[in-house]
Amino acid sequence: MAEYNLVSECVGLITLRNPPVNALSAAVRQGIVDTVQRALSDPNVKSVVICGQNGIFCGGADIKEFGSNMTGPPLIPMIHAIESANKPVVAAIEGSALGGGLELALGCHYRIAHSKARLGLPEVTLGLLPAAGGSQRLPRLIGVPAALNLITTGRHVTAAEALQLGIVDQVTDHNTVDAAVKFALSVAGRSLGPRRISAHPCPQQPDLDALFEEVMQKVRQSARGAIAPIACVQAVRAAATLPYAQGMERERELMATLFTSGQARALQYCFFAERAVGRWRMPSGARWDTSKPRPLHKAAVIGLGIMGRGITVALAQTGLSVIAVETQEKQLMEAKQAISGMLERGAKRRGVAPALDRVIYSQNIQAVADVDLVIEAVFEDIALKTKVFQQLSAVCKPGTLLCTNTSALDVDQLASETPNPELVVGMHFFAPAHVMKLLEVVYGPRSSPQAVATAMQLGKKMGKASVAVGNCRGFVGNRMLKPYIEEAFFLLEEGATPELVDQALEEFGFAMGVFRMSDLSGLDVGWRIRKGDGLVEPSTASGRSTRIRQGRRYSPLGDLLCEEGRFGQKTGRGWYQYDKPGSRVARSDPWLHSFLGAYRAQHGLVARRIDHQEVLERCLYALINEGFHILDDGIAAGPEDIDVIYVSGYGWPRHRGGPMFYANMVGLAKVLERLEHYQQLHPEVPHLQPSSLLRRLVASGSPPIHKWGEAIKKLHSQL
Numbered sequence: 112m113a114e115y116n117l118v119s120e121c122v123g124l125i126t127l128r129n130p131p132v133n134a135l136s137a138a139v140r141q142g143i144v145d146t147v148q149r150a151l152s153d154p155n156v157k158s159v160v161i162c163g164q165n166g167i168f169c170g171g172a173d174i175k176e177f178g179s180n181m182t183g184p185p186l187i188p189m190i191h192a193i194e195s196a197n198k199p200v201v202a203a204i205e206g207s208a209l210g211g212g213l214e215l216a217l218g219c220h221y222r223i224a225h226s227k228a229r230l231g232l233p234e235v236t237l238g239l240l241p242a243a244g245g246s247q248r249l250p251r252l253i254g255v256p257a258a259l260n261l262i263t264t265g266r267h268v269t270a271a272e273a274l275q276l277g278i279v280d281q282v283t284d285h286n287t288v289d290a291a292v293k294f295a296l297s298v299a300g301r302s303l304g305p306r307r308i309s310a311h312p313c314p315q316q317p318d319l320d321a322l323f324e325e326v327m328q329k330v331r332q333s334a335r336g337a338i339a340p341i342a343c344v345q346a347v348r349a350a351a352t353l354p355y356a357q358g359m360e361r362e363r364e365l366m367a368t369l370f371t372s373g374q375a376r377a378l379q380y381c382f383f384a385e386r387a388v389g390r391w392r393m394p395s396g397a398r399w400d401t402s403k404p405r406p407l408h409k410a411a412v413i414g415l416g417i418m419g420r421g422i423t424v425a426l427a428q429t430g431l432s433v434i435a436v437e438t439q440e441k442q443l444m445e446a447k448q449a450i451s452g453m454l455e456r457g458a459k460r461r462g463v464a465p466a467l468d469r470v471i472y473s474q475n476i477q478a479v480a481d482v483d484l485v486i487e488a489v490f491e492d493i494a495l496k497t498k499v500f501q502q503l504s505a506v507c508k509p510g511t512l513l514c515t516n517t518s519a520l521d522v523d524q525l526a527s528e529t530p531n532p533e534l535v536v537g538m539h540f541f542a543p544a545h546v547m548k549l550l551e552v553v554y555g556p557r558s559s560p561q562a563v564a565t566a567m568q569l570g571k572k573m574g575k576a577s578v579a580v581g582n583c584r585g586f587v588g589n590r591m592l593k594p595y596i597e598e599a600f601f602l603l604e605e606g607a608t609p610e611l612v613d614q615a616l617e618e619f620g621f622a623m624g625v626f627r628m629s630d631l632s633g634l635d636v637g638w639r640i641r642k643g644d645g646l647v648e649p650s651t652a653s654g655r656s657t658r659i660r661q662g663r664r665y666s667p668l669g670d671l672l673c674e675e676g677r678f679g680q681k682t683g684r685g686w687y688q689y690d691k692p693g694s695r696v697a698r699s700d701p702w703l704h705s706f707l708g709a710y711r712a713q714h715g716l717v718a719r720r721i722d723h724q725e726v727l728e729r730c731l732y733a734l735i736n737e738g739f740h741i742l743d744d745g746i747a748a749g750p751e752d753i754d755v756i757y758v759s760g761y762g763w764p765r766h767r768g769g770p771m772f773y774a775n776m777v778g779l780a781k782v783l784e785r786l787e788h789y790q791q792l793h794p795e796v797p798h799l800q801p802s803s804l805l806r807r808l809v810a811s812g813s814p815p816i817h818k819w820g821e822a823i824k825k826l827h828s829q830l
């Protein structure tokens with residue numbers, strides 16, 4: 112797993128071989144130990160170069176090993192042996208040097224990087240810290256502020272930035288290994304003392320205490336309960352204040368706590384889940400590896416409201432030519448201005464030229480005749496969308512894929528309005544579409560595997576977490592959101608306040624509680640949907656509204672606020688009050704509290720004390736329960752799909768792994784027991800009725816999440 116060659120007569124070349132990313136598995140570590148030993152004991156070898164095969168230096172420790180008993184030589188002594196070698200060791204960095212990979216390079220005496228390489232210590236994103244000496248060496252090399260930034264965010268830096276920071280000694284556009292060998296020859300015999308980073312003190316930093324206090328405060332605020340970023344700050348503080356050996360001891364202690372934590376397990380699960388969703392499969396048996404996507408050169412977007420504009424930007428930034436269609440001239444001109452602004456700002460951020468000339472604007476749907484794919488983003492109205500789909504079917508060249516950005520309508524119904532339903536899929540983007548990571552690719556029973564493969568590949572090119580899901584009301588994300596929001600409304604009826612519910616959810620780690628989120632996205636959105644479902648009724652003569660509708664408990668609270676014109680941030684009033692319409696700082700609203708009091712009195716409801724635990728159990732378990740229904744219905748292929756959707760699109764805290772992973776951590780039996788408990792108290796609430804899949808999983812011994820797939824298949828085959 113590490114190959115050894117003698118090159119240029121006196122350079123020992125060690126090549127890490129562990130595809131695809133040369134992760135530091137036990138075998139690779141053993142290979143490094145053996146080959147370094149061989150190079151150091153060969154009197155002909157004057158210097159050593161370490162590189163990785165296939166254009167990548169090293170993607171870090173092997174994350175798959177973390178879940179098992181780790182064997183093989185440990186990383187820390189291996190890196191120490193390199194640093195204390197009496198011959199210069201040069202790291203030749205191509206592709207990526209991440210985590211343990213960069214820590215290995217920091218143990219080398221010199222680092223040469225290719226100009227396209229990326230370097231970083233992303234351990235924090237996996238719930239860990241750079242515990243192979245990285246938290247102690249990097250601050251010594253580049254100073255405390257820069258090291259804190261890299262280690263607490265886990266961000267990857269370009270070779271150019273690495274050079275500027277002093278992480279690498281040289282950047283090359285040519286063959287990196289050749290450059291490193293040449294460099295190794297030039298430094299053979301030089302004194303190595305100054306090149307051993309562990310022997311350096313940290314560069315002096317004025318007001319160290321104030322700096323750490325400020326960073327810790329910032330990190331605590333943005334961590335939303337994640338423990339790794341805080342441990343990272345503590346580890347860097349040890350580097351800044353303690354001798355190296357003591358700093359290493361502190362690094363070890365901090366890592367020991369993180370390594371076995373539920374958060375590390377959750378974050379590592381997310382890492383693999385995000386990759387697993389790319390290996391999509393449909394109930395028909397169609398799969399990612401047997402379905403070939405179509406090449407795409409030209410796309411079109413129909414409807415240039417907020418969603419259409421974001422989608423146009425996302426497509427243009429991916430390199431596609433885009434025809435952007437809006438029938439009203441004024442709206443078209445406004446959209447053009449907005450899209451150009453977004454493209455310009457995005458390009459400035461990324462340091463590239465804006466893709467303005469990739470977008471052609473038109474009022475005429477005929478302009479899309481020769482595109483390969485169309486994304487329809489007109490108003491959420493089935494009659495309007497049907498008309499657009501019929502027009503597109505008549506206008507587009509044969510084989511054009513027709514995608515709808517609907518968030519709530521029936522993709523299959525739309526497909527049935529076209530002569531080629533196999534070419535129709537949903538591409539459910541989230542606002543703002545050029546920023547938000549999530550894309551639900553919705554297939555109907557007639558969508559072709561090729562259409563799904565093409566939409567999934569396009570999503571990946573756009574940098575989205577793309578998840579293939581079946582067609583049902585709300586697809587996966589919004590379907591699960593419904594019981595979550597309903598429970599929050601019921602809690603208000605029973606005595607909670609928006610502040611209490613939001614606080615419980617935000618302490619759990621959500622970026623925003625349900626009511627602050629509702630104010631942000633607009634209360635009128637849900638109101639319109641409920642009206643469409645025939646759920647919104649006028650109040651009776653007494654002003655009292657019914658609380659059982661369509662045979663189940665219903666809370667009209669959201670409707671009543673909308674009747675008052677309280678649509679959230681945009682009107683300056685919603686579940687909270689705001690300084691002015693459009694302002695973002697939510698303040699508690701005494702009006703809302705008296706409104707809730709009057710509402711309860713009118714309905715004979717007596718407010719009771721509700722604690723955070725009840726808020727979490729009722730909102731989250733109702734959402735999770737719907738997730739089990741979704742798995743049972745075959746709408747999502749596995750729990751990873753649901754979890755990626757929730758973490759990347761719905762603000763679920765990543766360090767809790769997603770709702771289904773969380774259920775697995777809490778224990779399926781406990782989730783079932785609490786749902787049964789609340790269902791007994793609220794028999795008129797069907798979403799608290801435990802899903803039969805959850806019951807069957809518990810009855811079959813609550814298998815761990817990675818075995819749910821097998822269990823679901825087995826349980827289905829027993830039916």
Ligand SMILES: CCCCCCC/C=C/C(=O)SCCNC(=O)CCNC(=O)[C@H](O)C(C)(C)COP(=O)(O)OP(=O)(O)OC[C@H]1O[C@@H](n2cnc3c(N)ncnc32)[C@H](O)[C@@H]1OP(=O)(O)O
Nearest residue numbers: 132134170171172173174175207209210211233242243386
């Ligand atoms: C008490 C113990 C002390 C131990 C001290 C430990 C200190 C060090 C810790 C670490 O190093 S933790 C790991 C840090 N590294 C990372 O976080 C990098 C993770 N990888 C990536 O960011 C990317 O994979 C990449 C390297 C930038 C390459 O990206 P690309 O898009 O080209 O490929 P992917 O689809 O992401 O990955 C391909 C394939 O490889 C698997 N994989 C990637 N990295 C690792 C890894 N470090 N360990 C194991 N496997 C890895 C990835 O899962 C993909 O496989 P599939 O999941 O698709 O099968």
